Amino acid sequence: MKEWDIIFADKTGKLTxxxxxxxxxxxxxxxxxxxxxxxxxxxxxxDLNDFQDRSVEPTARELKDHSSITITEILEHQKP
Incomplete structure (x- = not known):
């Protein structure tokens, strides 16, 4: 199984x-x-039924609209 780094910014712009x-x-x-x-x-x-099937990527949209979280990158994890 591979590992992936999901990098996102919160409402302050801090990358996590x-x-x-x-x-x-x-x-x-x-x-x-x-x-x-x-x-x-x-x-x-x-329940996100309100958004599902009416919006592309409803969870990503909900995170951005309501929690100001934006996914910036998804990269394969590099082990040191």
Whole structure:
């Protein structure tokens, strides 16, 4: 299994990296769901049916609109 660095900026512009394990590179939506589960566990339990099937990448959009979190890059993790 490969490791991926999901790099995102919060509302202050501070860049943060979370490590994601998957055989394939995650999509923006998969990365957004992972970030939401890690940083906003209560919000993660909410139903996004309002946005699903009406919006491309509803979780990524919700993170950006409501939490000011923007995914900047998804890179394969480089071990030192």
């Amino acid at each position: 990296t979370l490590l994601y394990c998957s055989d394939e590179q995650p999509t923006q939506e998969e990365a957004a769901r992972f970030i939401r589960a890690q940083l906003l566990p209560v919000v993660n339990e909410l």
